[in-house]
Amino acid sequence: MNRIVELKAMVKDDPVPVELEGWVWQFRKQGKLAFVELFDGSTWKIVQVTLKKNKLPENKFDLIDEIYRGAALRIKGQLKADGRAPHGIEVLAEDMDVIHPSNEEFDQQVPQDAGVDVRLNKRHIVIRSPKTSAILKLRSHILKYTRDYFYSRGAEEVTPPTIVEAQAEGGAELFEIKYFDRKAYLTQSSQLYLEAAIFSLGNVFCILPSYRAEKSRTRRHLTEYTHIEGEYAFMDFEGLKEYLEDYIIYLMEQIKENDSDILELFGKTLEVPSKPFPRVSYKEAIEKLKELGHDIPYGTDISDAPERDLVNHYGVPIILEHFPTDMKPFYHKINEDDPSITNSADFIFPNLGEIIGCGERETDIDSMLDRMAKMDPPVNPEEYYWYMDLRRYGSIPHSGFGLGLERFLVWILDLDHIRDATLFPRLMNRVSP
RNA sequence: GCCUCCGUAGCUUAGCUCGGUAUAGCAUCCGACUGUUAAUCGGAAGGUCGACGGUUCAAAUCCGUUCGGGGGCGCCA
Numbered sequence: 001m002n003r004i005v006e007l008k009a010m011v012k013d014d015p016v017p018v019e020l021e022g023w024v025w026q027f028r029k030q031g032k033l034a035f036v037e038l039f040d041g042s043t044w045k046i047v048q049v050t051l052k053k054n055k056l057p058e059n060k061f062d063l064i065d066e067i068y069r070g071a072a073l074r075i076k077g078q079l080k081a082d083g084r085a086p087h088g089i090e091v092l093a094e095d096m097d098v099i100h101p102s103n104e105e106f107d108q109q110v111p112q113d114a115g116v117d118v119r120l121n122k123r124h125i126v127i128r129s130p131k132t133s134a135i136l137k138l139r140s141h142i143l144k145y146t147r148d149y150f151y152s153r154g155a156e157e158v159t160p161p162t163i164v165e166a167q168a169e170g171g172a173e174l175f176e177i178k179y180f181d182r183k184a185y186l187t188q189s190s191q192l193y194l195e196a197a198i199f200s201l202g203n204v205f206c207i208l209p210s211y212r213a214e215k216s217r218t219r220r221h222l223t224e225y226t227h228i229e230g231e232y233a234f235m236d237f238e239g240l241k242e243y244l245e246d247y248i249i250y251l252m253e254q255i256k257e258n259d260s261d262i263l264e265l266f267g268k269t270l271e272v273p274s275k276p277f278p279r280v281s282y283k284e285a286i287e288k289l290k291e292l293g294h295d296i297p298y299g300t301d302i303s304d305a306p307e308r309d310l311v312n313h314y315g316v317p318i319i320l321e322h323f324p325t326d327m328k329p330f331y332h333k334i335n336e337d338d339p340s341i342t343n344s345a346d347f348i349f350p351n352l353g354e355i356i357g358c359g360e361r362e363t364d365i366d367s368m369l370d371r372m373a374k375m376d377p378p379v380n381p382e383e384y385y386w387y388m389d390l391r392r393y394g395s396i397p398h399s400g401f402g403l404g405l406e407r408f409l410v411w412i413l414d415l416d417h418i419r420d421a422t423l424f425p426r427l428m429n430r431v432s433p
Numbered sequence: 434g435c436c437u438c439c440g441u442a443g444c445u446u447a448g449c450u451c452g453g454u455a456u457a458g459c460a461u462c463c464g465a466c467u468g469u470u471a472a473u474c475g476g477a478a479g480g481u482c483g484a485c486g487g488u489u490c491a492a493a494u495c496c497g498u499u500c501g502g503g504g505g506c507g508c509c510a
Contacts, residue, residue, distance in 0.1 A: 032466085105443085107461075116502080216507085405510090
């Protein structure tokens with residue numbers, strides 16, 4: 001059995017016998033001739049199968065009456081180059097079996113011009129489309145490149161629990177769940193557990209869902225998203241930023257090298273940014289934004305629109321760093337030279353916004369206790385007894401980050417909405433399918 | 434939490450201001466077609482106008498309530 005992804009390389013001057021299994025994506029019938037666009041998931045590309053009545057065994061051509069979009073077929077035929085076919089190759093069928101039929105309802109499920117609501121309700125059908133397949137392929141490849149990068153840099157992958165007792169982030173809303181006879185929450189970040197794991201494995205990373213119960217209706221928010229997080233032992237703030245620059249550059253180079261067909265499908269040409277990315281301190285950003293017409297008081301969050309204006313001013317990903325201590329959670333390390341700011345940073349991408357949040361972690365237990373008490377609402381150190389213990393016994397300088405995989409995908413392919421960057425999106429009003 | 438827009442056939446939609454049960458394209462069904470690639474051509478069928486209530490001789494259209502959905506803000510990755 002051959003896979004469609006292999007066909008292009010198999011083409012020779014003379015026709016090559018092949019056997020394919022796959023699903024009908026499009027079907028065009030024309031008297032004693034018919035064209036099937038066959039899709040098998042091995043590539044987002046379909047292959048055109050040409051059915052001619054006089055090339056098929058007796059009565060086999062009559063099977064076209066059973067063929068609807070979505071049907072599963074087995075095809076034996078001759079592969080050849082043909083400029084008339086999509087992607088330049090086609091298979092002239094010599095035999096065909098219907099593995100499982102579809103029916104006329106398939107086309108009624110998700111018509112070409114279906115709206116957002118229909119497409120989300122029929123997501124299980126939508127993902128059969130070549131274009132959605134391409135997005136999910138690239139998503140898979142980014143996960144692979146990520147693992148390749150981290151393993152090659154001496155990190156181990158761990159899978160911390162996603163059911164947790166206390167919250168890791170300050171402001172974000174938590175999903176509360178019933179956990180036998182007590183309350184628990186779905187995690188918003190695995191950071192704190194990764195910090196603990198350092199003491200067992202050294203450098204660590206994880207790729208897990210994070211959950212945010214924010215009632216955010218924007219093209220950049222999911223309630224469940226894939227969070228790529230890492231924590232690195234003995235790494236300071238400067239080392240962290242360089243490490244993440246290398247990571248982003250590595251991802252983009254790999255995508256450019258291996259996934260050019262997908263980039264082309266989406267009409268994207270990637271420009272790999274060069275090191276170092278522009279560093280913009282929070283204080284500088286406030287000043288720069290004033291020039292750009294945004295008057296933001298020092299010590300308040302830079303919201304979305306000004307943030308985008310700022311990064312678009314540079315035109316490349318920037319590192320927005322050194323947020324004021326009062327604005328950030330207790331675990332961000334206070335800067336040695338200026339205690340009013342932290343060694344924290346966000347990587348801001350043009351046209352999209354924040355994709356990575358990162359920072360050096362605080363190791364001074366007294367500073368942490370002080371800031372936990374000042375948070376609103378105050379954080380109870382009892383709930384973090386194990387996290388505080390990390391600072392009691394052999395603490396070390398360490399730094400970490402979190403990257404939103406779907407946001408990165410949206411940025412790479414310039415997608416209209418983050419819901420298109422994941423298999424079955426979880427949104428404010430949607431948990432099905 | 435706030436602002437805003439939209440629900441008419443499987444889908445996309447005209448009609449609504451100024452009340453008289455509804456328009457078209459795609460998909461579906463039947464027929465023709467050996468080079469299509471959103472195929473084309475001819476024909477057919479498909480609707481309690483989101484739901485409930487009110488006004489009226491008469492409501493897709495006017496009023497009220499409610500449900501569902503889109504876009505954005507804020508917040509965040």
